[in-house]
Amino acid sequence: VARELGNGQLGYIGVGSSATADTFAVRIPIAAARLAQLTHAPDFGVFWGNLLDPDLSTIPSTWTADEFVNWPAAASLTTGEGNDMILRGQIDVTFDSAAQVDRYGNLNITVIGSHSHPRVRLAGSLAQTEHLASAVKPIVVVRLKPRTFVDRVDFITSSGYLSGGRSREEAGLPSLRDYRIITDKAIFSFEHESREMILTSTHPGVSVADVLANMAFEPLIAETTPETQLPSRGDLHFLRDIIDPEKVLLGGEL
């Protein structure tokens, strides 16, 4: 995730919700943002919850409302003001997770099944609709599972490339800068013309067949798929010893 973040950019990270979504949409992005600051992007900035440019050098071990009040930051905005910044194009990168992701990168965090009588009622929409309705680079962090990677999402909470091709632009939405789906087994992006999901790399030890076994649709696959570059020894040192020594952000995952 850190490698996707550019110097001088501003990323928008939510305040976090329930356990799994929190790890994927908040804790991993925070660790990645700090790693980017310490390596190639010293001026990567973060809008986290309501805090603009919080100091990521000291991340407290508990995240109560009061910790956020006392956290050193340049500014503390309301939810509405934070969303204004997204919609005005002042945010470069957004971090999201989802219960369903489809072939064209549309996201669902609202309902599984029908809207009026859902099989599973999920979190709602939060600001994930705003994130992908803006000219941002979305980074979606999610576990690769067949029930998550579906052919069509049951409810479009966030517009990705809709039905592919130029459909996003034709609907009146701004073009996305780029779009990455980062999972525990592989990384995906979207093919330039058709806007279909394409397998970008597989993590070491994961085969293309493993990836396909964990998806309910088949993404585009190039003749050869490179292996995901592992974090360097230096990156691991930063993550384990400097950024997150108490494993607040990354738990047992690293």
Add this chain to the structure above:
Amino acid sequence: VQEKVVSLGEAVALIPSEAVVCLGGAGLRRNPMAMTFEMVRQGRRDLHLMAPAAALAADVLVGAGVVRRLETVYTGLYEYGLAPNVRRAAESGQLEIEDWTESTISNRFRAAAHGQPFFVTGVFLGSDHPKYSENIRPITSPFSDEPLHAVRAAAADYTIMHGYQSDSYGNVQWPVRRNTDDFDQEIAQAARKLIVSVERIVSHEQIVRNSTLTHIPGRWVTAIVEAPFGAHPGECDGYYRVDDESLSEYARRAGTEGGMREWLQQYVYGVRDHYDYLDLIGGMRRLSQLNL
């Protein structure tokens, strides 16, 4: 200038069944819980609830069976999981949910605060929200032919929120340092009848000395209620943290319909008022441990 202080019971008695009621607060923070419990005790029913982010209060009201329709951006209890009653009621088809997003719910209140009937947005282009809402209509920009949606301004009959401190005239002040991640300013500005419970009622002299801290002037307010620990078991930033034990118990017991019924019996129907509730959960001995 009018005195606005009433008892919790009197304040809630202003709100009739079937009203459109908007709740302030966000997530587990400053939900108007004392007023929520009192609404249940007084037997309100068929409420149309706008709870932009007051996930805990909304879940209690839905669990008590007093909500017909819920408008919201988030139906979860953060680290305590998804809101169990909202989930159960939605999945059984008994509760209609109108899903909003953070900017659109905020702008519905801003539009109402500006006296406008609607606002326009590009947020819903391509998304499924317009299919399930009567309040979102496609339009074309008269300036550029861009496709957009018109979204109706919020219109709650009654707005209830939990503040920090106020004088007896209803001038509600926010602390200099507070958690700003909420919609309370827009919600208060848009309110028709605004009822605010506060942790403490302080002197008018104290308020007027720091008028820049008055985010909700008394002239917007219908009634003020003093309700210490009025956001319990949630938190009030600057005053007390979440009651982890109470919330864990809630999340566990509200997981089944019967469990929720018993929880309501014990903590809401089984007590006379807010102060009895505070005694029941352990009184000052317990509450002082939550203080910040």
